[in-house]
Amino acid sequence: MTQPPVLALNNVSKSFGPIEVLHNIDLALQAGSVHALIGENGAGKSTTMKILAGYQPPSAGQVRLDKQIVTFGSLQDGEAAGIVMIHQEFNLAEQLTVEQNIFLGRELKRGLLLDKSEMRRLTRDYLSRVACDVSPDALVSSLSNSEKQMVEIAKALSREARVLIMDEPTAVLTNRETEVLFEQVAALRDAGTAILLTSHKLDEVAAHSDQVTIMRDGAVVHAGPTAAMTEDEMAIAMVGRDVSALYPAKPDVPVDAPVVLKVEGLSVPGFAENVSFELRQGEILGIGGLIGSGRTEVMEGLAALRPASAARVTLFDREVRFKRPGDAQQAGLCYLTEDRKLRGLLLERGMRENLTLANLHKFGGMLINRAAEEAALTAAIAEFDIRTGTRGVKVGNMSGGNQQKLLLAKVMLSEPRVLIVDEPTRGIDIGTKQQIYAFLRNLADAGHAIIVITSEMPELIGLADRVLVMRSGRISGALEDSDINEGAIVRLSMGLPAEQTPEMA
CATH class of the missing domain: 3.40.50.300 (P-loop containing nucleotide triphosphate hydrolases)
Structure with missing residues (x-):
């Protein structure tokens, strides 16, 4: 007999103002199972995960924990219920140490004093479990991106979660670090943890998940056992078109x-x-x-x-x-950074400001020609297929794929050769990869x-x-x-x- 889900969404919808971004989502996470949630950037995966973890409330529908309807007022409420989320964007305090980050907000005490020796011992243990060779005293700001991700994972392990939600956990990891992560995922699954994994690496989804839910345009388009689908079938369901020709043909670059x-x-x-x-x-x-x-x-x-x-x-x-x-x-000569969130874009500003910031001289002198900026944004949205509900959205609220397209548009406004x-x-x-590959090849052909x-x-x-x-x-x-x-x-x-x-x- 199938056990009831630990955590589930029933007929959940989510709106931001007049725009509905999730439409009647059903999703059930079982204890001792890895459930993959996949879809294009902008499909609604991040919003779905945030509702599950308590970051955002649904506009309609129900969140159920152990069959009981629950309302989370904050991420702290979610964590108190045993739901822990590892973010794609690091959720670490850069100027604190690794140890301080792992125990931030739940420091261990011995009487009235902090139990520093026990926190140090546990920090070393959690880091050891993920094969992360950094000092508990190291400032997070001094770590590489892959080390920060492993600290995030160690921090999640310290919570002993009933439900672990992982948003693109391997995006910045080396192959060996990825292997270590999935060893921990397997151990947690065997211990009865319910795990939700999002990844754009379909080979990871095929190899490490038991169930898969596929989203497109804010709705679920497929749900079932992972083993019943090939990676190509997953890709087609995600984007609604054939992506077998992922890379454009390579022309012969003349030797001269x-x-x-x-x-x-x-x-x-x-x-x-x-x-x-x-x-x-x-x-x-x-x-x-x-x-x-x-x-x-x-x-x-x-x-x-x-x-x-x-x-x-x-x-x-x-x-x-x-x-x-x-x-x-x-x-x-222009350089497009690997870190679009920290070095490429201003997440609290809109698309227009981000697009034109490096080339303001093209849009006026003492006064900026806003009409010209808006026209440039209109052209960029069309050329790079940037998909958002409204032009006025903060860049930090855009999906990763649309952020990357905007960053490309920003760099190309400098007309690099x-x-x-x-x-x-x-x-x-x-699907977005296919678009970016085609754009780069077209640039080279030009x-x-x-x-x-x-x-x-x-x-x-x-x-x-x-x-x-x-x-x-x-x-x-x-x-x-x-x-x-x-x-x-x-x-x-x-x-x-x-x-x-x-x-x-």
Whole structure:
């Protein structure tokens, strides 16, 4: 006999003002089961999770805990009921230590004093469970994104939740960290925890979930056992169209295409040393390698976003030395950051302000031409297929995919001829990925030169015309055409020859 769900939504709808974003959602989470919730960015997944966790109330319908109708007034009410959520955006106090974050608001005491020794012991235990080798005394602000995510997971483990809700937990994790996470997920499931997982990585959904609910445009379009669907069937249900041709066809970049960027001996203190490469017109150059290999830092150094030095940088046949990012932008080279929420966009402002901020000189002098700004926004919404209920929405309330499209539109307003894109599809659904890949390929076909830094192996193989692999701050090898394959990239990332010799087989 099937046990009643631990937590469920019955016929739940949610409206923000006159706009209904969720339509009659039914969702049931069982103890000892992993339930995947998937859909395009903007499908309503985040709002659904927030209602389950107590962050937001439903506008209609019921939330049931152990079959009883409940009303959560806040996330604290949800946590008190045993419901813990791991956010896609880090929910950590940056200026506090790891230990202080894990016990924030529920500090352990011995009499009137804090029991620091016990909190220290437990913090080490929780970090050990997720194989996170950071000090309990480390400030969160000093950690990498993947370390912050593991601290979030350790913090959730400390809550001993009955229901664990995970929003894109592996988006910034390495492969090994992802393995450790799912080992913990399996252990929690076996111990009877009900787990809700959202992920845009359909292979993770197929491998690690028992049930799957698929949302599109604020409604449930499929619910059932994960094993009954293929990944392709999940993708089609998510976006309502065939996405089997995820990557656009690669044209042959002429060998005599002009070199538009030549970098010689670029070094970034503490991250990269003596990096040299060329970029041709109409080419998409992929940058691969393990997290920590210096991929992002060397490109930030090139774009003057961090201190760097080079023997020589030639852009469009002119030697250049960028002191500020504005110098690079003015010369035709723009960098699209991997961190759209902290470094790319102002989340508390609207789309118009975000779109035009880096190019206000194009919209007036002492006074800004708001009509021109609105016209630019209208064009960007159409060109990049930005989908929101209203133009006046705060960017922080937009889905990740629509934020990324807006960030692309913002960068393209600078009219770059060389575009560096760092992790262009992190945390983005497969349908939006397809759109972004097509946009980048169309740019290259139009004569732009593009560098794509990515941790996604299929993305590197499917999108790039040529791949450079970095290891320990240096380029360990280059791959072209049919040589671009997973085995060769992994071997170069590990410091081995790209071609497997018989002795290595």
